[in-house]
Amino acid sequence: MADRYIPFTKVLRDLPASTPFVGPEALERRTGRAFRARLGANESCFGVSPKAAAAMREVADQVWKYGDSESFDLRRALAAKHGIAEEQISVGAGVDEILGNVVRLVVEPGTTVVTSNGAYPTFNYHVEGFGGRLHMVPYKDGYEDLDALLAAVRETGAPLVYMSNPDNPMGSWHDAATINDFVRALPAGTLLVLDEAYIEFAPQAAAPAMDPDDPQVVRMRTFSKVHGLAGTRIGYAIGHRDLVTGLDKIRNHFGVTLVAQVGALASLNDPDFLQGVIDQVAEGRRDYEKLARRLGFRALPSATNFVAIDVGGAERARFLLNALQDEGVFVRVPPVAPLNRHVRVSVGTPRERAIFAEALEKVAADMPAETEDG
Amino acid sequence: MADRYIPFTKVLRDLPASTPFVGPEALERRTGRAFRARLGANESCFGVSPKAAAAMREVADQVWKYGDSESFDLRRALAAKHGIAEEQISVGAGVDEILGNVVRLVVEPGTTVVTSNGAYPTFNYHVEGFGGRLHMVPYKDGYEDLDALLAAVRETGAPLVYMSNPDNPMGSWHDAATINDFVRALPAGTLLVLDEAYIEFAPQAAAPAMDPDDPQVVRMRTFSKVHGLAGTRIGYAIGHRDLVTGLDKIRNHFGVTLVAQVGALASLNDPDFLQGVIDQVAEGRRDYEKLARRLGFRALPSATNFVAIDVGGAERARFLLNALQDEGVFVRVPPVAPLNRHVRVSVGTPRERAIFAEALEKVAADMPAETEDG
Numbered sequence: 208m209a210d211r212y213i214p215f216t217k218v219l220r221d222l223p224a225s226t227p228f229v230g231p232e233a234l235e236r237r238t239g240r241a242f243r244a245r246l247g248a249n250e251s252c253f254g255v256s257p258k259a260a261a262a263m264r265e266v267a268d269q270v271w272k273y274g275d276s277e278s279f280d281l282r283r284a285l286a287a288k289h290g291i292a293e294e295q296i297s298v299g300a301g302v303d304e305i306l307g308n309v310v311r312l313v314v315e316p317g318t319t320v321v322t323s324n325g326a327y328p329t330f331n332y333h334v335e336g337f338g339g340r341l342h343m344v345p346y347k348d349g350y351e352d353l354d355a356l357l358a359a360v361r362e363t364g365a366p367l368v369y370m371s372n373p374d375n376p377m378g379s380w381h382d383a384a385t386i387n388d389f390v391r392a393l394p395a396g397t398l399l400v401l402d403e404a405y406i407e408f409a410p411q412a413a414a415p416a417m418d419p420d421d422p423q424v425v426r427m428r429t430f431s432k433v434h435g436l437a438g439t440r441i442g443y444a445i446g447h448r449d450l451v452t453g454l455d456k457i458r459n460h461f462g463v464t465l466v467a468q469v470g471a472l473a474s475l476n477d478p479d480f481l482q483g484v485i486d487q488v489a490e491g492r493r494d495y496e497k498l499a500r501r502l503g504f505r506a507l508p509s510a511t512n513f514v515a516i517d518v519g520g521a522e523r524a525r526f527l528l529n530a531l532q533d534e535g536v537f538v539r540v541p542p543v544a545p546l547n548r549h550v551r552v553s554v555g556t557p558r559e560r561a562i563f564a565e566a567l568e569k570v571a572a573d574m575p576a577e578t579e580d581g
Numbered sequence: 582m583a584d585r586y587i588p589f590t591k592v593l594r595d596l597p598a599s600t601p602f603v604g605p606e607a608l609e610r611r612t613g614r615a616f617r618a619r620l621g622a623n624e625s626c627f628g629v630s631p632k633a634a635a636a637m638r639e640v641a642d643q644v645w646k647y648g649d650s651e652s653f654d655l656r657r658a659l660a661a662k663h664g665i666a667e668e669q670i671s672v673g674a675g676v677d678e679i680l681g682n683v684v685r686l687v688v689e690p691g692t693t694v695v696t697s698n699g700a701y702p703t704f705n706y707h708v709e710g711f712g713g714r715l716h717m718v719p720y721k722d723g724y725e726d727l728d729a730l731l732a733a734v735r736e737t738g739a740p741l742v743y744m745s746n747p748d749n750p751m752g753s754w755h756d757a758a759t760i761n762d763f764v765r766a767l768p769a770g771t772l773l774v775l776d777e778a779y780i781e782f783a784p785q786a787a788a789p790a791m792d793p794d795d796p797q798v799v800r801m802r803t804f805s806k807v808h809g810l811a812g813t814r815i816g817y818a819i820g821h822r823d824l825v826t827g828l829d830k831i832r833n834h835f836g837v838t839l840v841a842q843v844g845a846l847a848s849l850n851d852p853d854f855l856q857g858v859i860d861q862v863a864e865g866r867r868d869y870e871k872l873a874r875r876l877g878f879r880a881l882p883s884a885t886n887f888v889a890i891d892v893g894g895a896e897r898a899r900f901l902l903n904a905l906q907d908e909g910v911f912v913r914v915p916p917v918a919p920l921n922r923h924v925r926v927s928v929g930t931p932r933e934r935a936i937f938a939e940a941l942e943k944v945a946a947d948m949p950a951e952t953e954d955g
Binding site for chain 1: 591607628640641651674710812
């Protein structure tokens with residue numbers, strides 16, 4: 208079989224093997240120990256709505272059926288919630304999947320795409336996976352630098368630009384007026400992916416009004432964060448009808464599980480649970496802020512369910528990441544400057560926050576001295 | 582906003598809106614009535630292993646966690662089952678998703694892909710979605726015509742050819758020796774997608790031995806059929822390590838749900854349930870055969886959990902499809918000749934088979950006369 212080979216495309220041959228994230232289970236297998244506090248995967252530590260869990264349990268023996276390929280009931284509920292048309296909503300198996308499909312709509316080999324250096328790696332993964340070229344602008348003071356993003360779009364003529372609001376991994380946010388100014392300033396024919404995975408945790412002023420008639424904005428929403436349904440894989444895009452039609456041309460029509468559709472719908476109908484999560488997250492953010500101050504660090508203001516703690520340098524952050532892992536605490540450190548001087552930690556339950564606080568205090572005592580370039 | 586537009590790629594602009602299948606829920610919404618017997622979506626009417634259902638219920642409140650991005654436990658179990666290495670298995674959110682990714686590995690705009698005319702529409706959907714060109718050869722006497730497929734591959738130099746064994750939608754099968762001859766005859770650099778979604782229902786002689794060291798074959802297996810887990814979306818590919826690495830470069834690493842992983846593993850560990858499904862399906866196939874004979878039709882021998890019934894002509898088949906739908910019975914008729922003279926019906930439970938038999942007998946009485954070209 209020496210002459211037999213796999214006829215990969217050029218894009219695939221040129222593509223290095225990469226994984227956007229190493230998951231917590233994979234880390235546990237590598238280290239041979241289980242995490243006591245799972246605070247690094249941007250999950251919701253406050254669990255699932257009991258109504259959603261009950262609805263999912265109820266369909267456990269019904270999953271011989273494919274899920275509805277049109278996610279009809281869920282789209283109808285989402286349309287009502289957002290005051291838009293069902294034809295302006297595309298449901299997918301999580302934002303990761305939808306991001307890949309949106310990239311595929313506009314990126315061919317060689318297409319330039321603009322994003323911030325250190326923003327969502329899975330978006331970058333999709334861009335590179337379709338042969339696109341990333342043009343990355345640096346963060347500025349913990350914020351995505353909208354002026355720099357816009358300048359990069361103009362300079363490169365990129366048809367696609369990514370922004371998350373609130374921001375992952377920093378937790379910062381821009382207000383609706385700023386976002387709207389950015390959108391209006393986009394050149395014709397540049398599509399903005401506005402990733403709003405964490406919007407439910409943000410001040411109301413962070414979310415622009417819905418305008419799905421604008422063909423140049425597609426907004427990403429998810430059930431993985433405040434709804435706590437990450438492990439069922441369901442999210443949605445809000446955009447122009449033509450964009451939804453474009454997604455319909457390429458999406459996996461039967462890809463959203465029956466379990467996810469049922470769980471998401473039940474969760475949407477449990478606003479008390481969701482408000483409870485939001486309130487507990489707000490409380491946890493204040494806890495982390497106090498903890499950071501006590502240890503001489505600085506917690507960045509966050510509009511998400513995680514907090515980026517500036518520990519004073521990249522070397523320190525890396526040290527703390529590893530030391531916390533040895534203590535059974537899973538957090539993340541963004542891999543690029545100037546973000547890499549922060550430890551990003553999900554808001555855990557009070558118990559998980561106590562484990563994190565105790566572990567951080569312990570390992571911080573052995574921390575290396577701060578260096579200039581950290 | 583008149584000058585604002587979505588910067589679709591040329592492939593997307595040229596791509597017509599299409600959906601591989603209209604799902605049963607969508608049909609119910611169109612007609613305004615629920616199906617009494619859901620026998621058209623290639624689902625398993627014998628449900629889910631009670632062990633799998635219990636395992637899925639147990640994680641219903643754990644789904645705030647993403648599923649393991651490496652599906653480690655499941656891959657280990659599958660590797661043991663098939664006697665191959667974990668690195669030769671790629672788990673995905675159903676065969677539909679994996680098929681799309683395999684197509685993406687080798688198809689760029691203009692690439693020719695060979696398949697049978699009337700074979701799995703979702704494969705074709707992916708090929709066209711990546712700008713590939715389908716070269717389709719006709720079925721022969723209810724079988725995929727391997728000689729014609731091979732001739733087409735040689736003639737076109739296609740890097741990709743699709744075959745299902747057992748066949749969907751006809752239920753026919755080739756034996757392992759025939760498949761192996763086909764594989765050996767492939768030109769170097771042509772990848773065969775061997776879709777074995779229904780292999781558990783087939784005679785043992787239909788499945789070639791595992792040889793994942795051959796870089797030119799990728800086999801598709803699913804939990805949607807005998808395992809009855811269609812609505813959780815989970816399947817896997819078996820192939821060369823380099824092919825699995827290729828999939829790892831582009832797949833959605835966190836795309837397989839926690840629920841699906843847990844359910845699939847529990848189902849794998851319930852061989853008695855699976856054997857029960859296989860036995861009941863065999864019994865149901867015999868029922869359909871008798872029913873067909875009684876009504877003057879011919880049921881094709883089937884190695885799957887559905888049966889294609891030759892009703893004598895395309896016009897008749899279309900009539901029966903619609904008349905059965907009016908009776909609340911959901912079946913399918915393949916859209917292209919010479920397959921379109923068959924009604925394809927899933928093996929239902931005894932109750933569903935009785936509903937189908939009664940409805941078919943009733944509507945067959947009003948059937949149009951057979952025409953020559955039907």
